[in-house]
Amino acid sequence: MPTETLLSRAPRSLPPNLEEQRQRILAIAKRHGLDTFETVFEMCDYDEINMIAAYGGFPVRYPHWRWGMEYQQMAKGYEYGLQKIYELVINTSPSYAYLLDNNAFVDQKLVMAHVYGHVDFFKNNCWFQHTNRKMLDQMANHARRVRRIADRVGESTTEAWLDICLSVDNLIDPYLTHIRRDRLDDPLDADVLTPESFRLPARHHMESYINPPAVLRREHEQAAAIAAHTQGHFPESPVRDVLGFVLTHGRMERWQSDILSIIRDEAYYFAPQGQTKIMNEGWASYWHTKLMTEEILDDSEVIDYADHHSGTVLMRPGQINPYKIGLELYRDIERRWNRGQFGKDWLECDDAVAKRDWFKETNLGKAKIFEVRKTHNDVTFLDTFLTEDFCKRAGLFTYEFDKKSGEYLVDSREFAAVKEKLLFMIGSRGQPRVHVTDGNHANRGELELTHAHEGMDIQLEWAQQTLGNLAKLWGRPVHLKTMVDEKPAMLHHDGTTFTYDGPKPKGKA
Amino acid sequence: MPLNIEQDLQRFRNIVKGRVRGDLKKFMSNGEMIGKQGEKFVKIPLPEINIPRLRYGKNETGGVGQGEGQDGEKVPGEGEAGDQAGEHGFDAEVSLEELAEILAEELSLPRIEPRGKKQLASVHDRYTGIARVGPNSLRHTRRTYQAALKRQVAAGVWNPDRPVLIPTKDDMRFRSWKSKQEPQSSAAILYVMDVSGSMGKEQKEIVRLEAFWIDTWLKANYKHLETRFIIHDAVAKEVDRETFFRVKESGGTLISSAYALVESLIREHYPPDEWNLYVFQFSDGDNWSTSDTRSCMELLRDRILPTVNLFAYGQVESEYGSGQFLQDIAAAFNDDERVVISRIPDRDAIMGSIRDFLGKGR
Numbered sequence: 012m013p014t015e016t017l018l019s020r021a022p023r024s025l026p027p028n029l030e031e032q033r034q035r036i037l038a039i040a041k042r043h044g045l046d047t048f049e050t051v052f053e054m055c056d057y058d059e060i061n062m063i064a065a066y067g068g069f070p071v072r073y074p075h076w077r078w079g080m081e082y083q084q085m086a087k088g089y090e091y092g093l094q095k096i097y098e099l100v101i102n103t104s105p106s107y108a109y110l111l112d113n114n115a116f117v118d119q120k121l122v123m124a125h126v127y128g129h130v131d132f133f134k135n136n137c138w139f140q141h142t143n144r145k146m147l148d149q150m151a152n153h154a155r156r157v158r159r160i161a162d163r164v165g166e167s168t169t170e171a172w173l174d175i176c177l178s179v180d181n182l183i184d185p186y187l188t189h190i191r192r193d194r195l196d197d198p199l200d201a202d203v204l205t206p207e208s209f210r211l212p213a214r215h216h217m218e219s220y221i222n223p224p225a226v227l228r229r230e231h232e233q234a235a236a237i238a239a240h241t242q243g244h245f246p247e248s249p250v251r252d253v254l255g256f257v258l259t260h261g262r263m264e265r266w267q268s269d270i271l272s273i274i275r276d277e278a279y280y281f282a283p284q285g286q287t288k289i290m291n292e293g294w295a296s297y298w299h300t301k302l303m304t305e306e307i308l309d310d311s312e313v314i315d316y317a318d319h320h321s322g323t324v325l326m327r328p329g330q331i332n333p334y335k336i337g338l339e340l341y342r343d344i345e346r347r348w349n350r351g352q353f354g355k356d357w358l359e360c361d362d363a364v365a366k367r368d369w370f371k372e373t374n375l376g377k378a379k380i381f382e383v384r385k386t387h388n389d390v391t392f393l394d395t396f397l398t399e400d401f402c403k404r405a406g407l408f409t410y411e412f413d414k415k416s417g418e419y420l421v422d423s424r425e426f427a428a429v430k431e432k433l434l435f436m437i438g439s440r441g442q443p444r445v446h447v448t449d450g451n452h453a454n455r456g457e458l459e460l461t462h463a464h465e466g467m468d469i470q471l472e473w474a475q476q477t478l479g480n481l482a483k484l485w486g487r488p489v490h491l492k493t494m495v496d497e498k499p500a501m502l503h504h505d506g507t508t509f510t511y512d513g514p515k516p517k518g519k520a
Numbered sequence: 521m522p523l524n525i526e527q528d529l530q531r532f533r534n535i536v537k538g539r540v541r542g543d544l545k546k547f548m549s550n551g552e553m554i555g556k557q558g559e560k561f562v563k564i565p566l567p568e569i570n571i572p573r574l575r576y577g578k579n580e581t582g583g584v585g586q587g588e589g590q591d592g593e594k595v596p597g598e599g600e601a602g603d604q605a606g607e608h609g610f611d612a613e614v615s616l617e618e619l620a621e622i623l624a625e626e627l628s629l630p631r632i633e634p635r636g637k638k639q640l641a642s643v644h645d646r647y648t649g650i651a652r653v654g655p656n657s658l659r660h661t662r663r664t665y666q667a668a669l670k671r672q673v674a675a676g677v678w679n680p681d682r683p684v685l686i687p688t689k690d691d692m693r694f695r696s697w698k699s700k701q702e703p704q705s706s707a708a709i710l711y712v713m714d715v716s717g718s719m720g721k722e723q724k725e726i727v728r729l730e731a732f733w734i735d736t737w738l739k740a741n742y743k744h745l746e747t748r749f750i751i752h753d754a755v756a757k758e759v760d761r762e763t764f765f766r767v768k769e770s771g772g773t774l775i776s777s778a779y780a781l782v783e784s785l786i787r788e789h790y791p792p793d794e795w796n797l798y799v800f801q802f803s804d805g806d807n808w809s810t811s812d813t814r815s816c817m818e819l820l821r822d823r824i825l826p827t828v829n830l831f832a833y834g835q836v837e838s839e840y841g842s843g844q845f846l847q848d849i850a851a852a853f854n855d856d857e858r859v860v861i862s863r864i865p866d867r868d869a870i871m872g873s874i875r876d877f878l879g880k881g882r
Contacts, residue, residue, distance in 0.1 A: 062525045074524060079532030080569065082525050084610075170531070177571045326586050410595045411582040419595040422582065433584045443574050467576045476572035491574075 023054040023112075032120055032307075039306050040127045044381060045298065047130040048144075049105040052123070054112040060096050061085040063109060067281070068101040069150040073157035073273070074166075075173055098122040102133040102284065104144035117312040118319055124302040128295030131384075136290070138283040138388050141188040146280055153273045160266045172267055176274040178480040181442050182253035183275070185282045204238065206231040249446035253460065254278065256447045262486025271484065285440055286388045293337015294384050296324060300338070331407070339405065340396050344383060345376035390438045397433070399426040407433070435465070443469055448492070458485045462493035469493055471502075471516060478504035532569075536612045539566050541622045548874070549867035551729055562619060563611040620740030623733065627874060630881030632741040632796075632829075645697045654694025663693035707742040707796040707829075709734065710785065712778045714803035716753040717770040723836040726864055727802045728765045730834060733874050734800060742796065748785060752778035754808070758785070772808050775801075775845065779819040792827040799824065800832045800877070805843035813845065817852045825858050832860045832877045858882070 025033055033052060040047070055063065065082035066072045088094040097118060100108040108126040110119055133139055143149055161169040206227040213221040250256045254275045258268060284291070300320065308316055324335040347353055351371025360366055383392065409422045409432045423429070449459035458481070462469060474491065481504070482489045488505035500513025540547065547564060585595055614622075623629065650663055668687040672678040713719075713727055739745050749764035750756055753771045756778040782799055790797055807813050825831060835846045846861060853859040860880065862873035 065525060065528075071524075074528060074531070076528060076531035076535055077571070078525060079528035079530065082529055083532065174571060178573055181573050181575075331584055331586050406586050406588070408585055408587075408589065409582060410585050416594075419582075421585075421589040421591055421593050421595055423591060429584055432582065436583060441576065443576060445574060462574075470575055470577040473572045474574055477574050480572070 025052050025054065025110075028116075029110075029119055029123075033123055036120065036123050036302065036307060037127065039302055040124070040131075040298065043298075043302070044377070045127055045131040046135060047106070047127055048103075048134050050100075050108055050126060050130050051105050052108050052110055052126075055109045056112055057089050057095070058086070060099060060109055060111050061089060064096050064099055068099050069147060071151040071154045073154045073173070074161065075170065075177075077177070098126060100126045100129045101147070102139065102142060102144075103147050104134075106130045106133065107147070115315060117308070117315045120307055120312075121299055121303055121316060121319060124299040124307065125295045128298035129291060131298075132287070132291050132294045135385050136283075136287060136388075137386055138189075138287055142283060143280060149276070149280075153277065156269060156273060160270065164266060169270070172270055173274070175480040175483050176271045178477050179254055179257070179484065180274050180278040182445055183255070183278050183282060184251035185286055185440075187252050187255070188279065204231060204235055209234070245450045246447060249448050249461065251444070251446050253445060253447050256450065257458070257481070257484050260450055261484050263484065283388075286390070289333040289337040289340075289389045289437070290384065290387060290392050291337075292334045293339075293341050296334045296338040297341045297380075336405070340392070340401065341380050341383070343398070343401055344396055345380050347376075348379035349374050349376035390434060393430070393437065394434055397430055402426045402429050439465070443467075443493075445491070452488075452490055455487070457488045457490065459490045459492065462491060464494040468495050468516075471495070471511075474502055475504070475509045475511075478502055479506070479509065482506040535569060536566065537614065537618060537622060539569065540564055540612065540614055540619075541626055544622060544626050545868075545871050548729065548733065548871045551725060561613045561615045564614055565609055566612045567609050569610075616736055617740055620736050623737055623874075624740075627871070627879065629737065629875070629878050632738075632881055644700045646700060647695045647697045649696040649698065651694045651696035652690075652692065654696060658695040660693045660695050664691055667691040667693055705742050705796060706744040706746070706794065707738055707798065708746040708748065708790050709738060709798045709800060710748045710750060710782055711764065712750045712752065712756075712782060712799065712801040712803075713764065714753070714773055714775070714778075714806070715751045715767055715769040716773040716806070718773075718804050718806055718838050719836070720838050723802075723804060723838050724765060726836050726867060726870060727834075729867070729870055730802070730864070730874065730877075731765075731800070733870070734798075734877065737874075737878050738798065750778055750781055750785075752781075756781040773803075773806050774812050775803065775807050776812050776815045776819060779816055779824060783819060783823045786824070786827050790827075797828040798830050798832070799828055800834065802834045802836060803845060804838040805835045805845040807845050807848075813848050817848070820849075821852070825853075825856065828858065829882045830860060830877075830880065831858055832862070834862050834864050834873055834877070837863070837865045 024030070029052075037047075037050075061082055063070055064085055065078045072078060085094070085096070089096075095111070097111055097114060098108060100106060106126075106129075108123075108130075110122055114122065133142075157169065157173070206224070209227050209230040210222050246256065254271070258271050258275060261268070261271075263271065303316055303320075324332060324338060326332050326335050350369060351357070351373040352366075352369050357366075357369065360369075383396070387395065403424075403426075407429045408424045409428050410419045411422045412418075413420045444463040444465070445460050446463065447458065448461040451457070452459040460481075469491075474493075478489050478491055483506060488503060490504075491502040493500055493502065495513045495516055498514045500511070503510045503512070543566075589595060624631075647658075650660060664687050665685050668685045668691040669678070671688075671691060672685065711727075711731055713724075735745070735747065747761070749759050749761055751759055751764060751767055751769065752773070752775070753769045754774045754777065758781065759767065778801070786792070786797060807816070820831065833846065833849055835843060837843065846863065849859070850861055857880065860877055862876040864870060864873045
C-alpha cells in the first residue's frame with residue numbers, strides 16, 4: 012500500500028465523504044470493465060496543484076527556470092479566473108491523482124470518474140507498454156543527478172546546458188520503443204553477398220517454388236544496391252532519433268551527456284501521452300459521462316454536472332477540442348458496432364437510406380471500444396474511425412493562413428482534405444520531421460540533418476538558434492537541409508556563426 | 521510551500537530582469553510601460569521567453585477547426601496572426617525597486633548620499649523574538665505553558681486525565697524585541713516645466729518619461745518622497761501630476777516666475793535641514809528677456825541653490841526655442857556641482873540625460 016505522500020507536507024488524503032465516493036465509483040467502474048492501477052488521490056489547494064502542474068505532474072523535477080515560468084502563467088490564469096485545473100493524474104503504478112480541494116462535491120465525483128478512465132487507459136493502451144511505471148522515482152533521480160552536477164560545475168553552467176538540451180528534445184523518434192530500426196545485426200557487405208545468401212531452407216520438391224532463381228537474383232541485386240549505397244555511410248540509414256544519435260556520437264563531457272540522457276529519457280516518457288491525447292481524453296470523458304449519468308449523480312446535482320461537463324467538451328469556434336472529438340468518436344464506434352454498421356456489407360452498401368436504417372443486432376459496441384482503447388493511437392484511431400458522416404456532423408473544416416489578408420481562412424470541408432490535415436497534424440504533432448542523414452558531412456565529422464519537407468517551411472529564426480545549440484551538443488558544425496519557399500535551402504551553424512544558403516525568405520527580415 | 525518552485529520562479533524572474541536590462545534603452549524612450557504602472561510595479565511588455573526548437577512558422581501549418589463558416593471565410597475566433605519568433609509576448613511585472621536597481625546597474629548610478637549633518641533616524645522596536653528572561657509585562661503565556669507541557673511530558677509527570685500545568689521559572693518565556701534604526705531621510709522633487717506655446721507634444725512626452733525615471737530612482741533612495749509640479753509661461757502656478765503633463769498654455773516665458781514659486785514653496789514647506797531637495801527644470805531654453813534671465817540667475821544663486829541637493833536643467837529642443845537659456849545657465853554655474861545641465865534633443869537622449877542628472881550621487 013502506498014501511503015507516503017508526494018508533497019513534502021502532511022498527506023492530505025481524501026476526507027471520509029469523498030473516500031466513500033471513491034470506493035463507490037471504483038466499484039462501479041470495475042463492474043463496467045475498467046481495469047485500473049491502484050490510484051492514490053490527494054487533495055491540493057490551487058497553489059499546490061499549479062506547482063505540480065508546472066512540473067508536468069511530477070513533484071520533484073530538476074531545477075529549471077521553465078517550471079517557474081509555467082507556474083507563474085498558471086497562477087495568473089487562476090487569479091484572473093481564466094483557467095482552473097480541476098485534476099491532475101500521472102501515469103505511474105500506483106497512479107497519483109490530485110484533486111483541487113475547493114471543487115464542489117459533484118465536481119470531485121466527476122473528476123474521480125474521469126481519473127479512473129485515464130488510469131485504465133494508461134494501464135491498458137499498448138502505446139504505454141514500454142512506459143516506466145516508476146517514473147516518479149526516475150524523475151526524482153534525474154533531479155538529484157542534475158543537482159549534483161550543478162554542485163560540481165555551477166548552477167548557471169548547468170542551466171545553460173539544460174537549455175541547450177531542451178532545445179532538441181522534440182527531435183526524437185516516437186516509435187523507437189516499439190520497433191527495431193536497425194535492419195540487420197550484420198551490416199550488409201556487398202563483397203560477401205551472393206544470390207545464395209537469400210536462399211530459404213526448403214524441401215527438395217518445394218525448392219523451385221520457395222527459392223525461384225529469378226527472385227534470388229532480384230533480392231541479391233536489391234541488397235547489393237543498398238549495400239553499395241550505404242557503404243561508408245554513417246549512419247547507414249537516416250536516423251529519426253536525433254537526440255539519441257547526438258548522445259551516442261557527439262563530443263561532450265560526461266556530465267553533459269548525462270544531462271542530455273536525462274532530457275531524452277523524459278522526452279520518451281512523455282511521447283506516448285502526446286500520441287494518444289485524443290484517445291485518452293476521449294476515453295476518460297466517455298467514462299465520466301457514462302458513470303455519472305447512469306449511476307453516480309444525485310438528482311440535485313444534474314444541473315451542476317451538466318454545466319461543468321459541457322465546459323470540458325465545449326468546442327470553441329474554430330478550434331477542435333480533443334475531449335469532444337475523442338468522446339464522440341467512441342460513442343460513434345459503440346453505436347456502429349451495436350447496430351452492425353461495419354464489415355464488408357456495410358462498406359459496400361451504396362444505398363443511403365439502407366445505411367441510415369441499418370440495424371443488425373450485433374451488440375459488439377462495448378467490446379469494440381475496449382479493443383480500440385487497447386490497440387490504437389490517435390493517428391490510427393482517426394484514420395480508422397473518422398467517417399465522412401462524423402466529419403459532417405461535427406462540422407469540421409480545414410483552414411489555411413492567407414498571406415494577403417493576414418487572416419486564417421476556412422479552406423475546405425471536404426472529408427478527404429479534413430482527414431488528411433487532421434492526420435498530418437496529429438501524426439507529426441505539428442512538428443517538423445528531421446533525420447540525421449550524415450554524421451560525417453564532407454568527411455569533416457560534421458552533422459547533417461535533413462528536414463522531410465511536407466509543404467511547410469521551418470521557422471528560420473528558431474531554426475537558427477536550435478542549430479546553434481545542436482552545434483554545441485555535437486561539438487562540430489551542423490547543417491540542416493530543408494526547403495524555403497519551395498526551393499532547396501541549407502542552414503549551417505558552426506557553434507559561433509550562422510550561415511544560410513537559400514532563397515531569401517519572403518516577407519521576412 | 522516547500523516545493524522547489526520558489527527557486528525556479530526566482531530563476532525565471534532573473535531571466536526576465538536580464539531581458540529588461542538588455543532592452544532598457546528601448547524602454548526608456550517609449551512610454552508604453554508607464555501607462556501600465558501600478559502602485560508598486562510596472563508591467564513591461566516583453567517578447568516570449570522560450571526554448572528555441574525546430575518548428576513550423578505559425579502561419580505555415582494551417583489546421584483543422586470546427587464550426588460555422590463557408591470556404592474562404594475568416595475562421596471564427598481567430599485573431600490576427602504573427603509569424604516571428606517571440607510573437608507571443610507577455611507583460612513582465614517588475615517592481616519599482618527592481619527597476620531602480622536595473623537602472624542603477626545599467627547607468628552605473630552611485631547610491632545617493634543623503635545630505636545633512638545628522639540624518640533623521642528613527643528607532644523602531646519590533647517584538648519578533650522570544651527570550652527566557654524579561655519583565656512580567658512581556659510574559660508570553662502560551663509559549664510559557666507550551667514549555668511547561670513539554671517539560672512535564674518529557675519528565676513523565678503529565679497526566680492527560682488530570683491536566684494540570686505548573687510552569688517553573690525555567691519555563692517562563694517573554695517577548696523580546698529588536699531595535700532597528702531606520703534612516704528617515706525624506707526627499708522632495710520639484711518639477712518645473714515651461715508650458716509656453718513653443719513646447720510641443722513630443723517635448724512634453726520626453727519630460728514625462730524623464731520624470732518617471734527620476735521618480736523611480738529617487739523613490740528607491742529615500743524612504744519618503746514628495747513630488748510637486750510647477751508649470752509656467754509668463755506666470756507660474758502649482759498643479760497636480762495629471763495637469764502637469766497635459767496642460768497646454770500659450771504665451772510668453774518668464775522663467776523667473778517659476779523660480780520665485782520654487783523658492784517660496786521651499787521656504788514654506790521644505791526646511792532644507794529636514795529635506796533632501798531636488799529641482800528639475802525642463803524648458804526649450806527660451807526666455808523672454810535678458811533682464812529676466814539675469815534675475816533668474818540671482819534667484820538661483822542666492823535663494824535656491826543653497827537649499828537643494830541638486831538643481832537639474834534639462835533642455836528639450838523644439839522648432840521654436842532658441843536654446844539660449846542653457847548657455848546662460850552654463851556660463852553662470854559652470855563649476856557649481858549642485859547644478860547639472862543636460863540637452864535632450866530627442867527620445868534617444870533620455871538615457872544619457874538621466875545619467876547626467878543622477879550620476880552625481882547627490
